[in-house]
Amino acid sequence: MKRNRAIAVGLTTLVAAAGLTACSAGDEGSDGPVTITIMEYQQTRIDIVESLIPGFEAEMKEQGRDINVELIADQLNDEQFKTKITQQFIAGEAPDVIDMGDSLVPGFAGAGYLAPLDEYLDDWDGWDHWYPQFKDASVRQDGQIYSLLNTSGVLNLFYREDVLTDLGVETSQPQTWDELIDRLVEVRDATGDTPIVLPAGSAWGGGTWNEGFQPLLGGTDQDYYDPETGRWDLESPGWEAVFDLYADLAEEDLLPVQDLLNPNPWQPTKYEKFPAGEIQVAAQGTWGWKFDWGPEGATPIPDLTEKVSTWQFPGLRDGDDPFGWLNLGGVYTIPESSEHKEEAMLLMQYLTTGTPLAEQLVASGAASPRDDITDVAPYADEPELLQAGVDQETSVFVPTGDGSDQIAQAVASATELILTGDADGQEAYEAFVADATELLGPNLVKE
Amino acid sequence: MTSTLDAPVSAAATRPLPKRRRQRNGPLIALLLGPSVVLITLFIVLPAVYSIYLSLTNTQLTGFAARDPQFVGLDNFAYLLTNGDFLNSLGQTATFTFFSAIIGQTVLGMVAAILLSRPWLRGKGLFGAAVLMPMIVPEVVASLAWASVLSNNSEGTLNRLTGLFGADPTDWLQVVPLTSIIIVNIWRGVAFAMIMFQAALEDVPAELIEAARIDGASALQVFRHVTLPLIRGPVFLYLLLTTISTVGVFGLVYFLTQGGPGGQTRIAAIYIYERALQFSQIGIGSAASIILLVIVLILGIVYVRLAKVEV
Known part of the structure; x- marks a missing residue:
């Protein structure tokens, strides 16, 4: 009987130790590097965002911030993505930045899964360059903004x-x-x-x-x-x-x-x-x-x-x-459960500015939601996309x-x-x- | 005369263990069973209980309604039991299960098992392996293979075969979608039936068969009046298992037809998936799952009752 108890105690200790080790492995010191995650589910987007991440990390280093970005590349169709990300929201396990179709935002924002971005956007000069129709369209029915348009x-x-x-x-x-x-x-x-x-x-x-x-x-x-x-x-x-x-x-x-x-x-x-x-x-x-x-x-x-x-x-x-x-195409969002919202917002700002945005627009075949990209290569070399950008101003949206x-x-x-x-x-x-x-x-x- | 054919139970097996021995083994038994009990509780019992709770609410996964789910009593059940789409999906599930599992797999599995038990059959290994193959292949691979076989263009395997007789290519998953998935499910499940029936047939005493033959019974009469009553238990056990698994079939059908065209293959599992996950109505999806669970439980009880062998 004593031996059985000893085995039981030993096993319990082992399991507890393993659990504690696993928990501690995910911790990062408050002064150390921060790792944020971004999820992409279309191959074109996976490829282009993967190529842009080193530039962001380098830029952050120049600013004295040690931010690492982990790309979660999961090739899915729209329905599969919606199902999967919904489960992750509910479990509180969603990545720090999620690239999704704008049409999903009302449902996710309504459910409380997404973080409001208003404060971050108010403090960011870049937001002034978004076309007014997109800024208006980004305001959800509770008056807040939960997404940052990356393609239109x-x-x-x-x-x-x-x-x-x-x-x-x-x-x-x-x-x-x-x-x-x-x-x-x-x-x-x-x-x-x-x-x-x-x-x-x-x-x-x-x-x-x-x-x-x-x-x-x-x-x-x-x-x-x-x-x-x-x-x-x-x-x-x-x-x-x-x-x-x-x-x-x-x-x-x-x-x-x-x-x-x-x-x-x-x-x-x-x-x-x-x-x-x-x-x-x-x-x-x-x-x-x-x-x-x-x-x-x-x-x-x-x-x-x-x-x-x-x-x-x-x-x-x-x-x-x-x-x-x-068409409000893709948007970046931050889940309410993210512990690195500020860093996530920095990544979103980087990806929706200048050359990184221009490269994404060309890779995805999209017009710019901003007014200051038309002369930025490679977007500047795409007449069909530039024309779509012009047509956006007269297009209908409800x-x-x-x-x-x-x-x-x-x-x-x-x-x-x-x-x-x-x-x-x-x-x-x-x-x-x-x-x-x-x-x-x-x-x-x-x- | 009526006698019940139950396996003899040894007295030693039913004799309770001495109290001291039970006390001594208590911690070891708890240690050995504990993890299973915890896992079953965590991953089966609690989700089932939670699912029952969800079925009584209007919980949604998205939208403002997701923030404040309300208790709605039996409203979801009342809605589903008067909803044409759900009732249709139950009907399609019944058709799918009856023809693919109860008729197709059982009959073909029995035929395969009987053939393999014949001493005169040559190439048993090859035959057995061919029948077993569909069970070994992962579901996605099986679906891919059948998507290729049933492909609507002239390159599809079935269209190549029919093309030999001058027929135009047919979109089988459009024209006969339910029949197509029934055939695929028969193909996939026949191996398990064969294995179970083969094992059961081996337990039938050869003397009984020989006695019946000597009395002048034909092969069919021997099977009908001697073999079948003796393997009734395993047959009903198989029917129970295959019914449960077929009612829950999802991947094969979702991959091939996604419930279409026009909802013609929207079996209950697809309906539940659509409601709960695609349309985010987890309350209604849970209620549909509970209804399906109750139906399967009733069927299970019927099978268990029928399986009691009396000669």
């Missing part, structure tokens, strides 16, 4: 100018969707293709809302969300008009319905058929010039700028003008807040009903209203 751009319709010209189809800016649909029908009849891809359905995830439905909605109706009350107006007239548009496109066999219903629908549409000229028009952000179809992109299109051009989204309802949709995740979910489900042929535009709209009302709850829906 404009969502437009990218089209295969070479293919349309060969087919004898008009390539000037279509003023209305009716006009564009007539052209798409011409293409369909001549080629047998489904000529336009707009993100739709559940398989595209949050992109259905962020990159497809919301731009179309915002171009015809800017009253669907009230930032003052934080409520969604589900009876605003634009909703049904957009569902009708999706239904018309599906009914006319203009949308690649089968591809949109499959997992990873961007793969066959944007990465195979558009580069092959078998889909001729695609809703796409500025990043298409680099990230998707550029020489180093996912599926390069040779002589891209000669083959591909852009239209603004045509007007949807009577009186609407063509428009581009302002800031939204809490509930955008639920709206995205309801829109994905309702557009999927159209794709599967289970609903026309009005039925899809009715299904959307029922779904969104239930998901948002009474506090987020305008009565």
